[in-house]
Structures are given as C-alpha cells and as structure tokens.
Amino acid sequence: MTDTPVTFPQLGDWSSREQLTALQDKQLPRLLEWASRAPFYRSRFDAAGVRPGDRAGLAALPLVSKQELRDSYPFGLLAVAKERLATYHESSGTAGTPTPSYYTEEDWVDLAERYARKWVGITPSDVFLVRTPYALMITGHLAQAAARSKGATVVPGDNRSLAMPYSRVVRVLHDLGVSLSWSMPTETLLWAAAARAAGWDPGRDFPHLRALFVGGEPLSTARRRRISEIWGVPVVEEYGSTETGSLAGECPEGRLHLWADRAIFEVHDPATGEVRPEGSGQLVVTPLYREAMPLLRYNLEDDVEISWTDCACGWELPVVRVLGRSAFGHRVGTARITQHRLEELVFELPLEHQVLFWRARAEPDRLRIEIEVPDEHREAACGHLTEAVRKEWGIAPDVAPVPPGTFVPHEVLTAVHDVVKPRTLFGADEDWGKALLYY
Structure with a gap:
C-alpha cells in the first residue's frame, strides 16, 4: 500500500453512527498496513491465520496488554524508521519496566487536534498555563502542542520541578493574566489555598481566567462543582493516557464523549473474556492514526461504561463514564x-x-x-x-x-525555592555543601 497524506476527520463530518463507522472503516486498512511493518504484529497476523484488511481481521486479533507493551520496551512495536520519530515517552504509572510510547510528527498532528477539542475553545488571545509533568510523560507536551496549534501563549509550568512552587504558580496566574490551565483537579485546590495565603481571592482576583482544564485523576461531581465555585469558571474534564493521547473530551452539556472518529473503542469483560462495542468493563482502544507505534485492541484496563445516547451537543459520539477507582x-x-x-x-x-x-x-x-x-x-x-x-x-x-495546614503545610503554599545552577567555587561566607546540587 502506498501511503497518501492523511486527512483527519473533524467534528461535524458525520451525522450518524453509521457514517462514523464508515469513517473508521475507511482508515482501518491503512492502520493495519502500518501495523504489519512491526514484527510484534506480523507474528500476530500469522498466528491469527488472516491477512487483516478490515474490521473482521481486527476482531480476529487478541487484545494487547500493558505487560506486552512493557515486554516490548523500548522499540519492539516500532513500525517506522527511527529517523521519523519526533518524541519518546513513558507512562507515569509504571513500576519496574517502563511502558514506552513514541510518535512521529504526523502522529502529533492527530494528538494535538484531539486534545484541542475543548468546548471552551483555545484561541490566540489565551495565556495557557500547563501545570502537568513534562518529563517522559506525554501530558505536558500534549497540552503545549495543542495550545500552540491554536496560537495561544504557553506558560510551561510543569509540576515536578522545584522551579515552580505554588507561590510562583499563583503569581503567574495573577500577573500574566492566565486564561486557561491544564492540571490535575487537586492542583486547582492547592492553587486556591496558595492564592489565599498570598492575600488573593481566587474568585475575584484572577479576572482573565476562563476555564480550568483537568484530567489525570478521578473527579467526583461534587468536587468538580466546588472547584468551579471557588474559581468562578467552568471545570472542563479530559480523559486519555500517555500511550494513546486524548481519548475523550467534555461537550458543552457536561458529558465525556469518546473520540470515535479517531479510534475504535471496545469494552472487555475480564470475567468472561467477552468484548463488546458498548457496556461496562475495561476500555480497549485502537487509535486509527497512530503510525509510529500502532496499538491494535490495546486494553487500557481502565473500568468504564460506554453508551450511545442522544446528547444535545450534536457530536454523535459515544458517551463514556470513567469509573476508575470508583469501582x-x-x-x-x-x-x-x-x-x-x-x-x-x-x-x-x-x-x-x-x-x-x-x-x-x-x-x-x-x-x-x-x-x-x-x-x-x-x-x-x-x-x-x-x-x-x-x-x-x-x-x-x-x-x-x-x-488548616495539617495536610498541606503553609510553607508548601508560600515557599520560594532557591533554584541555582551547579557551582564548584564558593566564597568564604558561602555554603559549599550544595556544590553540585541543582536546588
């Protein structure tokens, strides 16, 4: 198969479930051709006794587990020349052998577009604070790529760096007029506490803030409502993973919709082994536009509930409830x-x-x-x-x-760390005990 430039579906390109399925089926043969370039999948195709070129061929393949991704570390699922890779990542929740992920520049176009599908749109006038990790995980890079694709000004805040304590976060939010942010839900509560410690009112003294984008941990309805009450702006939820990028986003009606124009989703019942297109169980995902590292029927092992229900947003996409730890x-x-x-x-x-x-x-x-x-x-x-x-x-x-201050000490909210470059020469009255320490 000769590759031709990929055209990514956009919201509004379909108006029914049948048209959405047709979009998936159009891309599926190309995805399977990409996968056949990786030794991992060539052996699977042979074992299944089929030359998959359609949905029936995909269904004949076994699920891919997280352990198999770890066993394939670092490049066992590589389907392109290494020279084409743009980034390499590892999942945050891995103990022991890493769970690798890698993407081409073309893969990144799809990743950024999916993340940017926020009902609170990202615009060139936005100042976008990214307050999730950049190191190895995809989360910070994903938000930055999406925001830059829309022309927004990115503030790369990170949240695993001594250079960005909470006192600095709230200063940046306030002084730079941050209008959008990306973080875990818990972060936004810590910001509120830090803002109050600095003498600011979260609901009054950050007038440029338009929305808080959150993900990465379970979020109950009540906590979401409380965060919105404190800051006076919408809280917009996102669901995804380092291995897949954004999988679902929130519509204006407050529902999470799976990006089923960019991936095929299934539900696996671990008790029976049954795999269905909807219902409750573990989420199985096949990203349709992932070339560097195709994932065919990858079992994320997240507990979800998928349903096709009418929604006033008009997106014509399945609704997902991410149960996660709630189960x-x-x-x-x-x-x-x-x-x-x-x-x-x-x-x-x-x-x-x-x-x-x-x-x-x-x-x-x-x-x-x-x-x-x-x-x-x-x-x-x-x-x-x-x-x-x-x-x-x-x-x-x-x-x-x-x-107050028992679980989150006041100094955590107010401290300003002395982040310095390494030194080896000190004066007589200087502390040379930090000669090679970067803090």
Missing part, C-alpha cells in the same frame, strides 16, 4: 466505602465551611475521616459529614477536625 472500595463492617462516593460527601459540605483537604482510613470496624477546617466551622462541618456518612452507609464514622 474499588474498602469494607467497614458490612458497608463498602469507595473514594469516589466519600469524596462526593466531603465536597457536598457547604462552601462556607472552607473544607478543601481531607483524608480517610477504612478499618474493619470503623471509618476514620479527618478534614482541614477553620475553628469557627469545625462543629458544623463535622456534624454535617457524620450525618451524611451515616445516611449513605448506615455507619457512624469518626470525623475529626484538624487545623
């Missing part, structure tokens, strides 16, 4: 406590209680919860949460108030 819980007596539901109860406390940070421990015979809360709201906040937990699970929790 996991700890037993307390006969009750099963999940982080997702407990988070809902914590952030359903009234805004005036000023509860941002909390922790809980589920023990066989009791549930212990600690919340940071100012003295004047301790009794009311603990009483409300105790009653909410009792009503939800039929157990009486031990809810303890702790002073």
Whole structure:
C-alpha cells in the first residue's frame, strides 16, 4: 500500500453512527498496513491465520496488554524508521519496566487536534498555563502542542520541578493574566489555598481566567462543582493516557464523549473474556492514526461504561463514564466505602465551611475521616459529614477536625525555592555543601 497524506476527520463530518463507522472503516486498512511493518504484529497476523484488511481481521486479533507493551520496551512495536520519530515517552504509572510510547510528527498532528477539542475553545488571545509533568510523560507536551496549534501563549509550568512552587504558580496566574490551565483537579485546590495565603481571592482576583482544564485523576461531581465555585469558571474534564493521547473530551452539556472518529473503542469483560462495542468493563482502544507505534485492541484496563445516547451537543459520539477507582472500595463492617462516593460527601459540605483537604482510613470496624477546617466551622462541618456518612452507609464514622495546614503545610503554599545552577567555587561566607546540587 502506498501511503497518501492523511486527512483527519473533524467534528461535524458525520451525522450518524453509521457514517462514523464508515469513517473508521475507511482508515482501518491503512492502520493495519502500518501495523504489519512491526514484527510484534506480523507474528500476530500469522498466528491469527488472516491477512487483516478490515474490521473482521481486527476482531480476529487478541487484545494487547500493558505487560506486552512493557515486554516490548523500548522499540519492539516500532513500525517506522527511527529517523521519523519526533518524541519518546513513558507512562507515569509504571513500576519496574517502563511502558514506552513514541510518535512521529504526523502522529502529533492527530494528538494535538484531539486534545484541542475543548468546548471552551483555545484561541490566540489565551495565556495557557500547563501545570502537568513534562518529563517522559506525554501530558505536558500534549497540552503545549495543542495550545500552540491554536496560537495561544504557553506558560510551561510543569509540576515536578522545584522551579515552580505554588507561590510562583499563583503569581503567574495573577500577573500574566492566565486564561486557561491544564492540571490535575487537586492542583486547582492547592492553587486556591496558595492564592489565599498570598492575600488573593481566587474568585475575584484572577479576572482573565476562563476555564480550568483537568484530567489525570478521578473527579467526583461534587468536587468538580466546588472547584468551579471557588474559581468562578467552568471545570472542563479530559480523559486519555500517555500511550494513546486524548481519548475523550467534555461537550458543552457536561458529558465525556469518546473520540470515535479517531479510534475504535471496545469494552472487555475480564470475567468472561467477552468484548463488546458498548457496556461496562475495561476500555480497549485502537487509535486509527497512530503510525509510529500502532496499538491494535490495546486494553487500557481502565473500568468504564460506554453508551450511545442522544446528547444535545450534536457530536454523535459515544458517551463514556470513567469509573476508575470508583469501582474499588474498602469494607467497614458490612458497608463498602469507595473514594469516589466519600469524596462526593466531603465536597457536598457547604462552601462556607472552607473544607478543601481531607483524608480517610477504612478499618474493619470503623471509618476514620479527618478534614482541614477553620475553628469557627469545625462543629458544623463535622456534624454535617457524620450525618451524611451515616445516611449513605448506615455507619457512624469518626470525623475529626484538624487545623488548616495539617495536610498541606503553609510553607508548601508560600515557599520560594532557591533554584541555582551547579557551582564548584564558593566564597568564604558561602555554603559549599550544595556544590553540585541543582536546588
């Protein structure tokens, strides 16, 4: 097959599920040809006894596991010449052998376009703070590429660097007039605390802020609502991975839609082995425009629920609920406590209680919860949460108030680190104990 320039589908290019399937089927033979260039897939094609060129051929192939990606480290799934690679990445959640990912410049066009599909559009007038890691993971680079493709000014904030403490984050947000940001949801609460520590009101003193883009961790409805209340702007959720890039984005109606024009999605039931196009189970994804490292039926192992339901946004894309850790819980007596539901109860406390940070421990015979809360709201906040937990699970929790600063110390919010270049020559009154340390 002779490759011709790729034309990526755009929202609005289809108006029905059937037309969307036709778009997938048009690209699928090219993807399978790309995959056949990688030894990993050539052996699979031979084992399946087919020369796949269509959806039936794809369905004959076994799922690809995360472990198989690790076993193929670093370039076992490479399907192009190394000279064509633009970037190399590794997943953040890997212990031991890394999970590799790599992309060509052409792959990056698809990646950036998918991420940029935000209902709060990215424009040339935006100042876009990227507050996710750049080191090896794709997340920071993805947001930067998408923002630059739309002409926005990028502020590369990172969040694994001593050069960008929270005091500097809020200064940048304030002084540069940041209008859009990309981070984990928890980051936005830390910014709010740091802003208050600096004497600013998050809902008043950041007038240029238009939206907070978030992803990378489970987000309950109540916590999302609380973040929006604090900052006075929409919170727009994103779902994806380093191995795949953006997989789903939020529409104006507040639903997460899978980018099914750019990937084929399936649901795997690990108990039965059944794979279906919708329902509940583990997400299986086949990116259609991934040339450097094709992923055919890659099992992300994320628990999801996929459905085709009408949505007023008109995107004609499947809706996904990312269950993640919400499906996991700890037993307390006969009750099963999940982080997702407990988070809902914590952030359903009234805004005036000023509860941002909390922790809980589920023990066989009791549930212990600690919340940071100012003295004047301790009794009311603990009483409300105790009653909410009792009503939800039929157990009486031990809810303890702790002073603000217990979980997130004040110095974490206000410190300015001395980030220096390495030195070897010092004066008589200087500390030469940091001769080669970059901090």
